[in-house]
Amino acid sequence: MKPARAAAATIGSSDKHAISSAVPAKPVTPAIQVSGLTKIFGLRQREGLDLLDAKTSRAEIQQRTGCVVGLENVNFSVRPGEILVVMGLSGSGKSTTLRCVNRLIDPTRGQVTVHGTDVTALSTKALRDFRRTGFGMVFQQFALFPHRTIVGNVEYGLEIQGMAPGLRRDKAMAAIEQVGLKGWAEARPSQLSGGMQQRAGLARALAADADILLMDEAFSALDPLIRRDMQGELVALQEKLKKTILFVTHDLDEAVALGGRIILMRDGRIVQEGRAIDFLLDPADDYVMRFVEHIDMFGIMTVEAAMMRTPCVMTADDPVAAMLARIDEGADEVVLSDQDGRYAGRLSAATIRAMRGTARVDVRGLATTDAILGSDTLGSALPRFSRDVRAVPVVDRSGKLLGQLTDTCIISAIAQQRRVGATRGAAGKL
Ligand SMILES: Nc1ncnc2c1ncn2[C@@H]1O[C@H](COP(=O)(O)OP(=O)(O)O)[C@@H](O)[C@H]1O
Ligand SMILES: [Mg+2]
Structure with a gap:
């Protein structure tokens, strides 16, 4: 995996450009820490793992054991209050990563800690409580109950937690207001557009008061314009509420719009981690290069x-x-x-x-x-x-x-991007 490199250090690393002094960051307990995460799907996992350790290819492991390598030695951490985007083509392991974080999937090897708690070591009961109170989940499918009103859907999680009706309604109404659905609390999901239904899904995740949101292709089913609005609103909401968000998407534009760090996955591994600009100016390999080829540099490079x-x-x-x-x-x-x-x-x-x-x-x-x-x-x-x-x-x-x-x-910034492209392009032709 290629380490993140600050864009400021990439562009204009000469002294005349370097102006903002680096302040050493205080060590904080990561909201999420994923270490050595490996997931093998299939019945002969042990065997698959041994083969993986022996550097056998994924295709061969599948052929010999029937096991699918979902994730291979994935490492990353998410700071509290950060949006981390997990990006990659379909099948690259994004959803598996997300599901290992709240242990909807049990990792084959590796560790996940959430605010310092080892999720991989939790008992079934502890895990259930933890999942309920620790995370808000938002998926691509809105998964709203059609017979319940919007507020009924939003308060559902709190209801099964046994929260008193008055209190849970207050929390649900507050969440509904936060996502801009005020006035729709008593409507049925079928009366809402796709975008509004996804807002309701988000409200449901927010109502639980969990400080971590796990979002898997949450906006992927929405029309492009509505999708862009939602991305903007999520960023605004995040700035206000300071949630930690792990956001899965296959869409580079979406990753860029969310503005945070990105990990790019391929075949169950992280190929590069950094900000969009790092991917653009310093792509780890041709896969990354192809991913970011059409990115608009002016939309991602900061003035600083x-x-x-x-x-x-x-x-x-x-x-x-x-x-x-x-x-x-x-x-x-x-x-x-x-x-x-x-x-x-x-x-x-x-x-x-x-x-x-x-x-x-x-x-x-x-x-x-x-x-x-x-x-x-x-x-x-x-x-x-x-x-x-x-x-x-x-x-x-x-x-x-x-x-x-x-x-x-x-002009220097444009020239730098052109140089990266030209060097890579030339290398690819050899
Ligand atoms: N339950 C499962 N059983 C077998 N293989 C699975 C299962 N879930 C995911 N996979 C495989 O693991 C890989 C990663 O899948 P996934 O995490 O869903 O990818 P993504 O979300 O990036 O599209 C894929 O090859 C997929 O086929
Ligand atoms: Mg997926």
Whole structure:
């Protein structure tokens, strides 16, 4: 498996680009940790496992034992509050992975821990409780009871947990509101469109208050436009509720839209793990390459990954003479930040020259609305550029100045992607 590589390190790894300092992450217990997960389907699993260990091919194992290798030594972890997308073609092992996490399927080998609890070691009863309270599940088939109302469906899980009617109704109604189905609580599933039914399915998963959602091709049956809406809403909901989501899809566009880390599976193994941009700029092999060939780089590369350090940052307290000196050295403009490093506006060379003879700049009227967020995509930043605007300040959500995005940065990003494609393409022809 190819390790994840930060996009920022891939593009513009030279010093002039590297601006955001890496803060060492605090160790957190993963919401989900999957280690050495192997699943062999069939009656002669032991034999199949031995053959697998002896590096026998999947086809041969199947031929000799009738066993299907569903998963082979799968390892990954999901941080609390993260959306992790499991992607791959049909039959690559996505659903099996998901089902091993809540032990709807017993792994043949390996371990799954959920918030530190070893799921693989739970007794049947403990497992049942755990599954009920630990996870919300959303599948492609909405699986709503046709004779129950929407609220009746949503509260079903709570009902079988034995929750008091008033309380469970409150929880169900809150979940219904969260997914935008307010007013439909008393409707029957048949009165709802496919998209709305899937919202109800999501509400049912949310009502259980589980902090992990397992979603298997949850949006795959929906029309493309509705599907896109649902993806957007899921991301918004996730930001609000901070659920941990393991999301299975065979669709790259969907994986990209969800915006999180992706693990790409093939034949029961993980072939690459990372963000969409890592797959694009540094594909592990030709399979990954083919998967991402048609991806729109501008839709996935962040401004922060492509930007560079702002050459000339000063504060409003710096003397005009010092600013003039920088302009005379060739700077196009001076970017101002406050004492806390927050972006405070910028002054063009002409503006600074016009202030020659004064001691301090007049910052009244300086706008900071021209900045873009580092987390924005390159695509969304493009409209900010014009013949006259060739650099845009980049800030984080707190307004801190991160760097600047220039037209040159954008061209470098495109060139880098082309180079990866060309190198791979040439290698493939040998
Ligand atoms: N119950 C089962 N019995 C036998 N083989 C299975 C079973 N479930 C899944 N498989 C096989 O395991 C592999 C992975 O399946 P699955 O996880 O469903 O793939 P995906 O969800 O990526 O389409 C496939 O080859 C599939 O045929
Ligand atoms: Mg599946």
